[in-house]
Amino acid sequence: MNTRYYEFFCPVKVIAGQAALEHIPFELSSRAASRPMIITDKGVRGAGLLEPVISACEESDQEIVAIYDDVPPDSSTDVVRAIAAIYRQEKCDSIIAIGGGSAIDTAKAVNILVSEGGDDIAAYAGAGVLKRPLKPFFVLPTTAGTGSEVTSVAVIADTRKQVKLPYSSPFLLPDVAVIDPRMTLTLPPHITAATAMDAMTHATEAFTCLQKNPLSDAYAAAAVRKISDNLLKVMDNPKDSEGRLELAQASTMAGIAFSNSMVGLVHSLGHSVGALCHLPHGVCMSLLLPYVLEFNLERIREPLGELLLHLAGPDVYALTPKAQRAEESIATIRKLRDELHKRCNLPRTLKETGKVEESQLDRIAEMALDDGSIMFNPREVSLADARAVLQNAWG
Amino acid sequence: MLARRIKPVALQARKIYVKLMMEVVGRSLQAISDLDPSIREETRVLPDGFLFEMTVMPHGPALVMQKLPKGRLRYCGEKGPEAADLSIRFKHIAHAFRVLSFQEKTSEAFAYDRMLVDGDIGYALRMTRVLNRLEAFILPKLLAERAVKEYPGNLGLSEKLLQAARIYLQVASQFLATVKLA
Numbered sequence: 001m002n003t004r005y006y007e008f009f010c011p012v013k014v015i016a017g018q019a020a021l022e023h024i025p026f027e028l029s030s031r032a033a034s035r036p037m038i039i040t041d042k043g044v045r046g047a048g049l050l051e052p053v054i055s056a057c058e059e060s061d062q063e064i065v066a067i068y069d070d071v072p073p074d075s076s077t078d079v080v081r082a083i084a085a086i087y088r089q090e091k092c093d094s095i096i097a098i099g100g101g102s103a104i105d106t107a108k109a110v111n112i113l114v115s116e117g118g119d120d121i122a123a124y125a126g127a128g129v130l131k132r133p134l135k136p137f138f139v140l141p142t143t144a145g146t147g148s149e150v151t152s153v154a155v156i157a158d159t160r161k162q163v164k165l166p167y168s169s170p171f172l173l174p175d176v177a178v179i180d181p182r183m184t185l186t187l188p189p190h191i192t193a194a195t196a197m198d199a200m201t202h203a204t205e206a207f208t209c210l211q212k213n214p215l216s217d218a219y220a221a222a223a224v225r226k227i228s229d230n231l232l233k234v235m236d237n238p239k240d241s242e243g244r245l246e247l248a249q250a251s252t253m254a255g256i257a258f259s260n261s262m263v264g265l266v267h268s269l270g271h272s273v274g275a276l277c278h279l280p281h282g283v284c285m286s287l288l289l290p291y292v293l294e295f296n297l298e299r300i301r302e303p304l305g306e307l308l309l310h311l312a313g314p315d316v317y318a319l320t321p322k323a324q325r326a327e328e329s330i331a332t333i334r335k336l337r338d339e340l341h342k343r344c345n346l347p348r349t350l351k352e353t354g355k356v357e358e359s360q361l362d363r364i365a366e367m368a369l370d371d372g373s374i375m376f377n378p379r380e381v382s383l384a385d386a387r388a389v390l391q392n393a394w395g
Numbered sequence: 396m397l398a399r400r401i402k403p404v405a406l407q408a409r410k411i412y413v414k415l416m417m418e419v420v421g422r423s424l425q426a427i428s429d430l431d432p433s434i435r436e437e438t439r440v441l442p443d444g445f446l447f448e449m450t451v452m453p454h455g456p457a458l459v460m461q462k463l464p465k466g467r468l469r470y471c472g473e474k475g476p477e478a479a480d481l482s483i484r485f486k487h488i489a490h491a492f493r494v495l496s497f498q499e500k501t502s503e504a505f506a507y508d509r510m511l512v513d514g515d516i517g518y519a520l521r522m523t524r525v526l527n528r529l530e531a532f533i534l535p536k537l538l539a540e541r542a543v544k545e546y547p548g549n550l551g552l553s554e555k556l557l558q559a560a561r562i563y564l565q566v567a568s569q570f571l572a573t574v575k576l577a
Binding site: 004005006007126127128166210211262369370371372374375376379380 | 499502503505506507508509511512513516517519520521523527543544545
């Protein structure tokens, strides 16, 4: 797979490591922002993750003007409108999103409304509608998986029209992503595993799909290495602050990789399984990944073989004949999933989820063919192909 | 000196080629939607009257297709009766030329950011599958393999030749009808 042309863009300032939260006041002031609003959810607040952020700001006399902590798991246009109204009422001038994918996507959409004006977020849906920079926007991810802190997209549900509105613009990229190990330290084992496997899938697909390029490859390979080296350590010792930081960085790196190289069939199928069977995205990614890699194998043998170095380390890589490295990569991913299943029952097959009926596989396959990521899969996927992959993943 | 004179001619020729190919593709799409049930299977979910355009930024050439009842497609020429519901836009005539001269697959052109999609991405994928199937039928296998991500393994030579002959016949009659009207 030769890349004859590529584009790569990531202007997000990444602030990562110990005491990263304490850099927020300076970063706000350097963007002439003094009245930030925090957008988060009840889970984040309940887990006590706001306190270190607020404390870091107060110590530097940085006031947090408003906090909205009621973002639902599937955010909507109504929620976005309500938050924008509070932002305006409190005369805020910047946004700090704290949470997972939903809080971050909601904050991106709020930023559109408060920067562009109006109450109709649907008017800005689509690609390239935004033409100028938005308000200063900081993101503090509390899961190590979505990579939303470095992506230029958001999805918001219009509950009245029963449609999901996609937003895509380079101006949706945050100004600053703050990666502090304190933000993921209390993540429960099951979510730690699922979100890390989400990041693993982002990196693996970024490294093997059609839009791969030298720069995204570098981020993807490093992300795979960090996840392979640290995920089981963190599962065994959840308070491993260094390991948590490594996973959080891996998630960001995988996010940078896939937002510049796109993803493939794991995501096409995973989005459909998630939508129809209400399974968490990370769980879908984890259980589908090896089956899709097997389907794509002959088209991705070379890059997948290269990934073995990062998945299993130099010894295994050196001992494995070149012709078998791709298969060994898949086997290594399967072993990792087995270990995660032992530790937290992370499902390895659709059947193990207990939430998918075999009778749903046809519909899932049909939906997957309409998912944008399928375009970037290295192999053409027919309805029968998608159905066959799902059958293999059934268990 | 000579090179300076030849370059504008080459650029003009490229534009004429893209324009001609857009028309051939448009008319072939109309023909194949009449002849091939699996194409109609793809297009039948589009709303009737749905307008699809493939165009080159900033001012064309372009092709516009309209969805008719029962999954059939009608070639509207370079302009539709109203704004398109779905646009696939090449960023530059050079990018359109690469795809239409089979130097780059459609999927590669998407991956290399040569094209922008404005509209429902699911519909865009359907139209891409329709274009791929058309190319598999009307191009010699060697060329088709360069144009589509994966040449359909189940497409036998006799089916391909028969279908290609029917498509070319219909396209030729469409051209003739246009000439007579003009």
